[in-house]
Amino acid sequence: MNTVIEPRDERSQPARIVAGYPQTPWRNPRQPLVKRQPTLSELSGPLEVAKRVKLLGGDIAGYGEHQAIGQLIHLRVRVLDEDGAPVGGAMVEMWQANSAGRYSHPNDDDHAPPDQNFHGAARLLTDQSGSFELRTVKPGAYPVPTKDGWWRPPHLHFSLFGKVWLSRLVTQMYFPGEPLNMQDRILNAVPDVAARESMIARYLPPAAEPYNALVFEHRIVLRGRAATPAQPP
Amino acid sequence: MIPTGEATLGPFFPPRYVDKGANDLTVFEGRQATGEAIEIHGRVIQDDGQVLENLIVEIWQPDAGGIFRHPADPRHAQADPNFLGWGRAATDAQGRYLFRTIQPGAPEGRAPHINVMLMFSGLMRILKTTLYFEVGAGNESDPVLSCVPSGRRGLLLAKKQGPNRYCFDIRLCGDGETPFFDD
Numbered sequence: 001m002n003t004v005i006e007p008r009d010e011r012s013q014p015a016r017i018v019a020g021y022p023q024t025p026w027r028n029p030r031q032p033l034v035k036r037q038p039t040l041s042e043l044s045g046p047l048e049v050a051k052r053v054k055l056l057g058g059d060i061a062g063y064g065e066h067q068a069i070g071q072l073i074h075l076r077v078r079v080l081d082e083d084g085a086p087v088g089g090a091m092v093e094m095w096q097a098n099s100a101g102r103y104s105h106p107n108d109d110d111h112a113p114p115d116q117n118f119h120g121a122a123r124l125l126t127d128q129s130g131s132f133e134l135r136t137v138k139p140g141a142y143p144v145p146t147k148d149g150w151w152r153p154p155h156l157h158f159s160l161f162g163k164v165w166l167s168r169l170v171t172q173m174y175f176p177g178e179p180l181n182m183q184d185r186i187l188n189a190v191p192d193v194a195a196r197e198s199m200i201a202r203y204l205p206p207a208a209e210p211y212n213a214l215v216f217e218h219r220i221v222l223r224g225r226a227a228t229p230a231q232p233p
Numbered sequence: 234m235i236p237t238g239e240a241t242l243g244p245f246f247p248p249r250y251v252d253k254g255a256n257d258l259t260v261f262e263g264r265q266a267t268g269e270a271i272e273i274h275g276r277v278i279q280d281d282g283q284v285l286e287n288l289i290v291e292i293w294q295p296d297a298g299g300i301f302r303h304p305a306d307p308r309h310a311q312a313d314p315n316f317l318g319w320g321r322a323a324t325d326a327q328g329r330y331l332f333r334t335i336q337p338g339a340p341e342g343r344a345p346h347i348n349v350m351l352m353f354s355g356l357m358r359i360l361k362t363t364l365y366f367e368v369g370a371g372n373e374s375d376p377v378l379s380c381v382p383s384g385r386r387g388l389l390l391a392k393k394q395g396p397n398r399y400c401f402d403i404r405l406c407g408d409g410e411t412p413f414f415d416d
Contacts, residue, residue: 028356036414044305052255103245105244157245170239
């Protein structure tokens with residue numbers, strides 16, 4: 001199994017130090033990063049993390065009297081590699097604010113109310129077509145409480161495990177047509193317009209099912225490819 | 234296709250995602266891994282010396298025989314069935330992380346080492362580094378360690394503090410900055 005890790009186009013990745021995001025200069029390296037030729041150690045990686053941590057599923061909006069407050073959404077995501085091949089069996093972690101913009105997390109303050117029916121954490125595996133689905137509520141925007149802060153637009157956080165160590169990804173997904181996308185310092189830390197747009201989900205027109213949820217689709221592209229060796233027929 | 238852009242983990246990574254026991258690689262599905270159990274601990278420090286709580290550290294390493302549990306390793310059929318090779322820890326209120334693991338063997342062409350990655354609020358991209366052992370055989374000829382400027386290689390050596398205990402402090406930037414890799 002050969003995995004090829006291509007160098008990335010820097011313009012498709014965020015700046016490490018972001019103007020107006022005050023923690024970034026204290027936490028990001030100043031020395032040049034060290035270039036290396038990947039070896040087996042970096043071109044292998046954990047494939048069975050779900051045997052060490054607990055899956056939670058992707059249906060986190062609740063039902064009936066326990067349904068979370070907010071706009072119900074269904075999100076269909078495909079996880080692909082750089083060659084467009086599906087990444088099946090990949091563990092995905094998603095976390096998000098509730099519809100008022102409050103996280104179920106001790107670090108969040110009391111700027112918005114918690115929702116006792118919503119904890120905002122999903123953890124699942126992609127199927128063999130690299131797909132997974134979430135049933136959740138659309139997160140609210142929230143203010144970043146720093147001096148001269150800004151508002152984060154509605155977004156979902158994702159952490160994904162690919163086939164190798166170098167394909168591990170932490171990213172965020174945004175919603176189309178949100179005016180706050182324009183001023184978000186994290187989304188706009190990615191210089192290339194097309195790369196930024198690839199982080200925004202696509203709205204799908206209404207269909208018979210689900211009748212009560214907005215439906216979005218999204219694509220996440222991990223690095224590298226675990227090419228299956230050719231086999232005789 | 235262009236790989237999706239990275240983004241910061243943010244300050245709200247769910248505490249439940251650091252599952253109990255996720256930092257103990259010596260046990261897998263209730264079974265004891267083969268090899269010498271060791272502890273690796275350290276502090277993660279930002280430039281102004283501030284303690285960083287809830288920073289996520291993940292590691293990936295071969296088993297005691299130097300074999301990775303992954304089909305890319307030609308020897309993976311012989312990998313220890315009781316060793317996953319992956320773990321996750323979060324730093325505590327004093328900025329400390331801890332792993333219990335197995336002393337890794339040397340993979341072909343490499344010195345014994347452990348891959349380390351860091352995720353945190355304000356880190357716009359995952360930071361990746363590699364831990365080596367102070368007393369490790371083969372460090373001089375390791376192809377990855379050799380890429381690091383010679384004056385900084387010592388920053389990647391875990392310090393032995395006892396028969397089975399090593400300290401590996403990580404400084405994100407500034408004086409004594411840990412070397413991170415561009416990949």
